[in-house]
Amino acid sequence: MGMAAKSSSFNMERFFQAFGDNTRLRLLNLMRDREICVCYFVEILGQGQPKISRHLAYLRRAGIVAARRDGKWMHYRIVMPSNIGAAQVLSQTLAWLAEDRSMQADRVRLSKACCYPAKFAALEAAPLPVPVNCSIAPEA
Amino acid sequence: MGMAAKSSSFNMERFFQAFGDNTRLRLLNLMRDREICVCYFVEILGQGQPKISRHLAYLRRAGIVAARRDGKWMHYRIVMPSNIGAAQVLSQTLAWLAEDRSMQADRVRLSKACCYPAKFAALEAAPLPVPVNCSIAPEA
């Protein structure tokens, strides 16, 4: 009694464009299994905060990540699109990112920052990233 | 025995950008299981020939398709990238395209054009698309 997937109407062009930028790929790689707050992205990628925020907004509009406010901090996490094809491509891509050298390097820096946040002035008071299972997107 | 995949050095950004355009997605969908000559693309998509050629060149430079000359005609086919992650994402994407309504419509038009090429002035003399198995890309 399942309902057939509405695979039309989904904008595949836009979906793939979201992956067509290295900064966004790096953000997704960091969020692969954790919910992370913006200041960590800024610290790990070493890029300006407005740039990070803009790319996160891009991913949010594309339905690939979701945000959660926690006081002053905003936490971002990956959400699986309800479109089946999109979800499969996203999963596959996340697995691919995990194999990439430079993406692994980002993850190493993230681990270090999580262990010793006090060493990064900007992270001293920030909430630590928290493991998550990628949630399913609410009805588009 | 086996050689480990060189997953670094591959430009993921560029790879995904190749999918970030509807014309290119339509071309890939048509090539899903056949080698097709340019005049068919032009006829089925109803777009100018230079535009089609430019997008095919884009896909070729991205290592996603290969071309074969046959007299006056150029035939294009999908090639699986040697990068494992890329190959998996490509396969997944082709399967996704097969589910999409408008992509299915393109395929229907292609089938009709193949059955009655004489009905399309431009295809009268052109070589028919030929089924292929996606070949593996030669060493990058």
Added chain:
DNA sequence: GGCATATAGTCGTTTTTGCGAATATGTATT
């Protein structure tokens, strides 16, 4: 309220992309 902090959004500019029109190349035919 006033100030500090974390993040988001705007503005103007630079870069990149996609396009149609025109042109060039390569192949077959005569």
Added chain:
DNA sequence: AATACATATTCGCAAAAACGACTATATGCC
């Protein structure tokens, strides 16, 4: 070699994307 045909490439422009600098908003704390 002249021509015709299929395809590729170039050129100039318009639209879109990405960026840094700046400004705006939201929250917490005194």
